[in-house]
Amino acid sequence: MxxxxxxxxxxxxxxxxxxxxxxxxxxxxxxxxxxxxxxxxxxxxxxxxxxxxxxxxxxxxxxxxxxxxxxxxxxxxxxxxxxxxxxxxxxxxxxxxxxxxxxxxxxxxxxxxxxxxxxxxxxxxxxxxxxxxxxxxxxxxxxxxxxxxxxxxxxxxxxxxxxxxxxxxxxxxxxxxxxxxxxxxxxxxxxxxxxxxxxxxxxxxxxxxxxxxxxxxxxxxxxxxxxxxxxxxxxxxxxxxxxxxxxxxxxxxxxxxxxxxxxxxxxxxxxxxxxxxxxxxxxxxxxxxxxxxxxxxxxxxxxxxxxxxxxCIGCSECIKARHDEDTRIRCGANPQVGMEIDIEPALDKRTVVIVGGGPAGLEAARVSSIRGHNVHLFYDEFGGTLNIAKVPPGKEKLGWLIEYYKNELAKYDNLELHHKRALKQDVLELNPDVIILATGSRPFIPCPPMHNFVYLYGDILRGEVKFSGKKIAVGGGGLVGCETANFLAEDNEVILIGRAPEVAFKVETLTRKHLIRELEEKGVKIMTSTEIVDISRSGEIVIEQNGNQMIVEADALIAAFGSRPFVPFTVENVPTHIIGDAKSVRSIYAATSEGSRVAVSI
Ligand SMILES: Cc1cc2nc3c(=O)[nH]c(=O)nc-3n(C[C@H](O)[C@H](O)[C@H](O)COP(=O)(O)O)c2cc1C
Ligand code: SF4
Structure with a gap:
């Protein structure tokens, strides 16, 4: 063809x-x-x-x-x-x-x-x-x-x-x-x-x-x-x-x-x-x-x-390395870049139990399987947070990585997929020689979600909560906050409230520039160096900027304040590796490269 x-x-x-x-x-x-x-x-x-x-x-x-x-x-x-x-x-x-x-x-x-x-x-x-x-x-x-x-x-x-x-x-x-x-x-x-x-x-x-x-x-x-x-x-x-x-x-x-x-x-x-x-x-x-x-x-x-x-999923990690940091290039989709090693069969075949179906767990499962281990992968949702990261406008290429792993992991007879949230008991029953916890992160919420007013960004991106023609405040000026604002701004008036002096400041420069321009074109009001100090059920958000308090009125506040590592359990007496966001919340590259490195070391 x-x-x-x-x-x-x-x-x-x-x-x-x-x-x-x-x-x-x-x-x-x-x-x-x-x-x-x-x-x-x-x-x-x-x-x-x-x-x-x-x-x-x-x-x-x-x-x-x-x-x-x-x-x-x-x-x-x-x-x-x-x-x-x-x-x-x-x-x-x-x-x-x-x-x-x-x-x-x-x-x-x-x-x-x-x-x-x-x-x-x-x-x-x-x-x-x-x-x-x-x-x-x-x-x-x-x-x-x-x-x-x-x-x-x-x-x-x-x-x-x-x-x-x-x-x-x-x-x-x-x-x-x-x-x-x-x-x-x-x-x-x-x-x-x-x-x-x-x-x-x-x-x-x-x-x-x-x-x-x-x-x-x-x-x-x-x-x-x-x-x-x-x-x-x-x-x-x-x-x-x-x-x-x-x-x-x-x-x-x-x-x-x-x-x-x-x-x-x-x-x-x-x-x-x-x-x-x-x-x-x-x-x-x-x-x-x-x-x-x-x-x-x-x-x-x-x-x-x-x-x-x-x-290539367009994560721009290579550009960040070369142009922002002038250091060795790396690749979010292909952790072999910068390693260039052959994945060799393991001398001792082990039972490796991996918990978590995000990029870290999937890459660990792929490499462990190639090496011939007896591998079990537990996942709640195949692809983990990639499933919501691919939703905002222009981000659909991130979904390509999920498709790749779906196809790849179906190849190995020595890999068993368990589509369930693993409990400690499930893991122990398999008598693992090694456990890999790639359990990702959970959103950080400084205030409890309040029905009809405060929602999590994940609920929005998954389409579980929908808004149209409303005035929406998004709290959190990191990449997730910006992407959520970009998504909501297709149909709503959006205010983005961030604590730092700049939004998306950790994002690769060109991607960041482009994203901010898109937000501006869609009329998103961006407030930086701004703290949310109080929220009322009636839709008033009290913010503080340069020592002055103000009220922002909105129909909803979307919490996009970042995430915290999530490790649901630990196991004594079995060598355990914690990788990806479960170790510390970082990029797709950190996830896939740790998955690969750990699997190569077993
Ligand atoms: C990390 C990185 C380094 C690059 N270095 C060079 C370079 O040394 N010389 C050059 O002419 N172009 C360089 N480019 C541009 C690429 O050759 C290419 O034109 C660009 O990435 C667009 O093509 P692509 O979408 O297929 O990657 C670089 C691109 C990237 C991402
Ligand atoms: S780092 Fe990201 S953008 Fe660069 S080649 Fe890899 S997948 Fe593509």
Whole structure:
């Protein structure tokens, strides 16, 4: 059914076996000094094993230190790093994927490129040549020039950052000069592709019409073009969960037809979406976070094992790690990211009893089952809190993780599912060697629920209590409070009351920005640094802000004040692990990674 995704395509003189690309995704798995690590190599080896057509290594620095883009960015600016690249290429060449590396120079986004001397520009161009020569000699099939995302090539292309009056004022000159320098060093048979800003997504910048013209010229110099976004807001190129799949594939469609292949990028998650793009809009599809969450997506699709795909759920944990914290990337759906270990069969088969069917318990059950233990999983509701987390607008992708585990856990004969809330007695009757308590959390309620006035956010998101055309106050400015307000604001007037100076302050920056904008667009009134001090049955909420007390009148108050760990019982004399929210309330990543780690250790 997906055959068209698996037809070969030529990039210059190189034939790529299928239409999928793993794009550059900085991992921070490298060393601070720019050398590559074992983890770095394994991470890419896993993706090559998964069957991707073209694998592009993350942004690598062509000019150190001025062009460095990220604390652990790999360096490809000097022959000192050649052996690292050679070793990586040798390891990746064991698989069928063609391999490339993204050549990057940070540039001067704020200042623009107007101040650079011509000598300096020539020097940078030569550095691209050296970097490409290192890649070529090391065994890479091609290189990619980063010409988007506001980095140096984009800065030359964009009228917002290039006001030069000399020949470099021609926006295309720099990109063309880089290509020529690479050709001089590596020969004309060595393909060079470009990740191109075909639209800056910023007023006064490159428009899609400009982008189309730029692509027309660059098709004479580059062997493939990825239709990407320029120096505008990051949220359009690292889009949060609520963006529609393949939403920006129109960029590729609009610059076609070209005589070189064009790739579409952004939120392409499911094979049907990828296939539709290949049929109608682009020659190749870029699968970034898609292959972080499941490196085996290409093989699974080729073999028709669609239900086995662990789809990227858009939790943005990877972006939080890379961009908010500049630390190693991690993945909420795939805890193997950053570990890259093979799950080995256990030497001693044990009886493992897991209590809790949220992401922590489900992942612990999956990994324990793969390892061959005799596993029992008790669950009250399969998926746990994911069932309500997926309800607010744009969050339905979270439900994909539940579907994945449903399919996955049905495979194992050594796993018994018990659809019931486990009592201590139930657990002990199974004579467990190890117990895993993944019992999650319970909402924190500073005041008791009051009939007809105070309700729990869970009741709202489960649809047990419904409001329409009412004035609703939501208490709690964390992610849950914001999402509940967003959900209610579809049909009601909503006031969001949070204690902290900012709402959703722990949430990944781009997701947070997007969520707040959505709340504002829906007219949600956001009150920060505000304490709820009293509630009356008649619908008066007394709040305090900056020492002043006020009354908010509402038809209901929804308690979304966060949650507390819930551990219903403990068992003496049996080794017990408490994981996920039951240990401390955190992210999906904390849940799945603890589930995986504990199961690997048994
Ligand atoms: C954690 C993270 C790191 C990224 N690092 C790079 C990078 O090094 N170079 C680059 O050009 N794009 C980078 N990107 C952008 C991706 O290559 C890709 O364009 C983007 O994630 C959208 O595609 P997707 O929805 O398939 O993930 C990064 C994205 C993420 C999520
Ligand atoms: S961390 Fe979340 S957003 Fe990033 S790849 Fe994994 S599931 Fe997708």
């Amino acid at each position: 997906y055959d068209e995704l698996f037809t070969p395509v030529n990039i210059g003189k190189i034939t790529v076996e299928n239409r999928t690309i793993f794009p550059p995704i900085s991992t921070n798995f490298g060393k601070e000094d720019g050398h590559l690590t074992e983890l770095f190599m394994r991470h890419y080896e896993t993706r090559a094993k998964g069957g991707v057509g073209l694998l592009i290594i993350e942004n690598s620095c062509v000019s150190f230190p001025e062009g460095k883009h990220g604390a652990y960015e790999p360096r490809i600016d000097s022959w000192e790093f050649y052996e690292d690249w050679k070793k990586l290429a040798e390891r990746l060449k064991r698989y069928d994927s063609k391999i490339s590396v993204e050549l990057t120079h940070e540039g001067w986004k704020k200042k623009g490129v107007g101040f650079l001397s011509e000598d300096k520009i020539e020097e940078i161009i030569e550095k691209y040549g050296t970097a490409a020569e290192i890649a070529c000699k090391a065994g890479f099939d091609m290189v990619e020039v980063q010409g988007a995302h506001g980095l140096i090539v984009n800065q030359f292309l964009s009228p917002l950052t290039n006001n030069r009056k000399d020949k470099w004022g021609n926006p295309l000159e720099f990109a063309i000069a880089i290509r020529k320098e690479i050709e001089k060093r590596c020969g004309s048979d060595f393909p060079v592709t470009i990740r191109l800003a075909v639209d800056d997504f910023k007023e006064g910048g490159i428009t899609l019409e400009d982008g189309r013209k730029i692509a027309q010229v660059l098709q004479e110099h580059y062997d493939m073009i990825q239709a990407d976004i320029g120096l505008g807001p990051k949220e359009y190129r690292l889009e949060p969960i609520s963006f529609k799949q393949g939403w920006r594939s129109y960029l590729a469609e609009k610059i076609r037809p070209l005589k070189v292949p064009v790739a579409a990028v952004g939120m392409i998650r499911e094979p049907d979406v990828a296939l539709d793009i290949i049929k109608n809009k682009a020659d190749l599809v870029v699968l970034g976070r898609t292959l972080i969450a499941d490196p085996y997506w290409p093989i699974k699709v080729k073999e028709g094992r669609i239900k086995e795909i662990r789809r």
